[in-house]
Amino acid sequence: MLQMGEAMPSQPLAVPADLAGCDVVEMRRYTLRPGTFDELQAVFQRWLVDGQERSGMRLGGQFRDRDDPDRFVWFRGFASMPQRHQALEDFYLGQVWHAHRDTANATMIDSDDVLLLRATEPAHRPGPAVDAGAPGPTADPAWVIALAWSLPAGTYLEPALTGHGHEVLQQALGVPVAMWRTEPSPNTFPRLPVRDGDHVVALAVFADREQWSRAEKRLGADTGWQRIAERLDEAGVTVELMHLEPTATSRHPMS
Template sequence: MTEVLELRQYTLHPGKRDVLIDLFDRQLVEPQEAAGMRIHGQFRDIDDEDRFVWLRGFPDLATRAEALAAFYDGPVWRAHREAANATMIDSDDVLLLRPAAEDTGFDLPATRPDAEPSALVTVTLYHLPPRAGDEFAELFVREVRPLLADLGAPPLACLRTEPSENDYPALPVRTGENVFAWVAAYADHDAHLEHIRKLGRSTRWTHDLLPLLTKHLARGPEQLHLAPTARSRLR
């Protein structure tokens, strides 16, 4: 089985992010997991106070539609959907992803925390041309991942677009996208800046690997800077 993941980015009404996070963390985490999903992490977007970002996974594509139907047709969502939807302007910015290689999915603790962390999570997105990406993914996993680990930011996951059709159309996903994503966590903002400085001083990165990666890209990379909520596993 190959895990399928959703990277979900919501645009919210001004001042409503903490309302949604409180509802999400208290009422919506365990019921989704009981329906067959795994909530990997939920975050405040540090660069946009009206953005909420979260990641959830499914054992495989075949079980995704079943799990979504079980939750969204069930009593918990029915009880809370009006309050949740009232916080949102847009919830359709969703990327459907899968691990880029056999050992590049998330391996997160089974116990869910319940305390606000002082941590930073980044999601770096590389946008690739249609139907490309095998060579990029192989290069990143084989060469870039160990270098990032050596420089203090071991990727917690390396992911790429799941090309299968969305089998639960009630929840749209972005179509025509082809991305590679890697996820990292840092103790704080300063630790992230120190990692960037180390990358800049690495000739292996600047002279060898970065040019090889860049030649594959359809446009410039994008990086999300995320603050985990109190109950996010990913932190």
């Protein structure tokens, strides 16, 4: 776990209005000690959301994995790679993290499952964010889906997902689909490791489980998507599907 001391923060950075304005995005997946998710959220939502954003980051989705209650999945963005470095320095050497890091780190088994991402070409950016604490369209939290593909080196299949594949996927799901690809620049803040390799990540927000279930059936029956999925499978591309529940301060994109 990251352990750093205090340092005087540098000048505050201009923060993009939401995740759609961020050229660099991290998808962070933490494995927590059993039963400590709410304990982490107590400090994360009260202190660490605002603390990170004051340092120059934009949080754009915080979730509990519905299939693993001890997994915390969250997204944060930056205006650029240089800004990412400065923002991380400001926060992790600053007073807020220094005051709360021990409590946060005590809940974590692993915090190194991180993908460093950028917009696809063409870009498929997320929509405006739901305001923190705003009620959803139903009494239940939104049903958020994340897909993370890992592409073997030398397959050159990223365009199959980010081009025509995105069009087919979005049409079948019936909701906007945000998508990112691996940021090729070196990780300039190595004290926070990121995963190697080529990845594509998609995020879609549904009003509830029923809307997602209908979309999933359409996707399974879509011959165009099945052809893409077969091509990816034959090339050794793996995919992880995550069913996510927003936290109270999630600020995920609206459906």
